């Protein structure tokens with residue numbers, strides 16, 4: 429069983445140190461509202477200390493032979509696999525997501541990212557050499573991650589950074605820091621030298637101070653578009669590098685020639701995975717008009733069979749909403765959708781007294797101008813609009829400030845190719861949704877951000893030319 433300490437300090441230079449702020453804050457289990465542990469709040473002095481530790485560790489780590497760094501990354505992957513069960517339980521406790529997802533998706537994928545980038549470590553010089561230049565690390569990277577996939581987002585950021593020889597100061601989200609803190613044990617056992625990865629807990633202020641620190645060469649941020657824009661404004665002109673992975677409002681197109689039963693499963697995975705708290709969720713369903721009623725009925729029937737409840741129960745399909753704040757936000761969209769004239773359907777669900785819960789929700793009679801069709805809800809809420817022609821579907825899909833993901837369901841391969849070329853989204857899934865692979869680049873257009881994570885493309889933001 430997983431051991432949770434009462435209190436966690438900051439991890440700087442290979443040691444656990446008390447925060448200069450002397451402040452700690454609680455992290456909760458969103459399904460019970462019980463405190464799991466207290467974590468330290470890092471202040472500017474701690475950030476300075478961590479950035480210096482990362483700078484000191486840089487020459488030796490960057491100078492290591494690729495094959496030697498690969499051994500360390502492979503070891504991280506292997507230990508993560510060995511301890512997957514413990515990580516899955518801790519992730520589910522701290523985040524509220526169903527254990528089935530943390531066990532079968534989040535933790536295995538986190539390990540897979542380390543395996544994948546370990547494989548690149550000794551090949552960079554050959555694969556990415558340009559005439560007169562040798563690939564080199566960028567330097568000290570500040571990495572800021574969100575609460576929806578805590579360990580997986582840490583892996584997405586750490587694995588390519590470390591593979592390229594960078595050192596890191598990582599800031600987990602304030603409401604789900606525990607798996608990143610447990611990761612320290614894995615890093616140490618795998619032989620990551622002190623100072624190569626530093627982990628600082630704290631909220632937005634801590635993140636902002638990390639962004640502002642002069643000793644940071646690159647910021648990699650995953651989170652809201654609002655904060656991403658603020659970060660971009662703040663570092664403009666400083667010469668720091670930046671990659672942003674921000675919000676989304678993924679369009680999910682279903683044509684009348686699609687295999688509808690499979691499409692229903694894809695739609696469910698697209699929007700109800702992790703209670704819809706996924707930046708690439710397929711939150712806008714666009715259905716060919718001729719099958720709207722049939723699909724709606726099939727969806728309602730399927731959603732009525734989903735099990736909502738205790739995240740640690742392996743039969744649970746939807747766990748808890750991550751926080752009170754998130755619950756308030758989802759509720760405000762449920763109200764706004766109805767106020768603007770959309771029709772809400774919710775699966776029957778009796779919420780427990782404690783914790784934050786929301787059953788699967790469908791909005792029909794949605795028009796493109798409604799807030800629920802334009803803004804990212806980040807909850808188990810699907811909006812449904814109809815189209816008559818592929819052109820109309822593309823126009824509706826691309827009519828968004830975001831451009832992270834999209835999906836197409838059709839029986840015709842030619843239609844898939846034609847449509848996916850026109851969809852302005854970083855990832856387009858065909859006859860599936862929310863499938864991830866470390867070899868495949870992920871990232872957005874427009875207000876969904878820039879830069880790619882995963883695959884060869886995911887290495888480039890962490891490499892400089894020397």
Ligand code: ADP
Pocket residue numbers: 572573574575576599600601602630631632633634635636637639650651652653655656658659
């Ligand atoms: P979310 O909607 O996922 O909570 P946020 O953008 O608020 O999105 O948070 C994502 C991460 O960014 C978290 O680790 C959070 O603490 C951090 N963060 C919040 N505000 C700032 C800021 N002004 N500068 C840097 N990081 C921030």
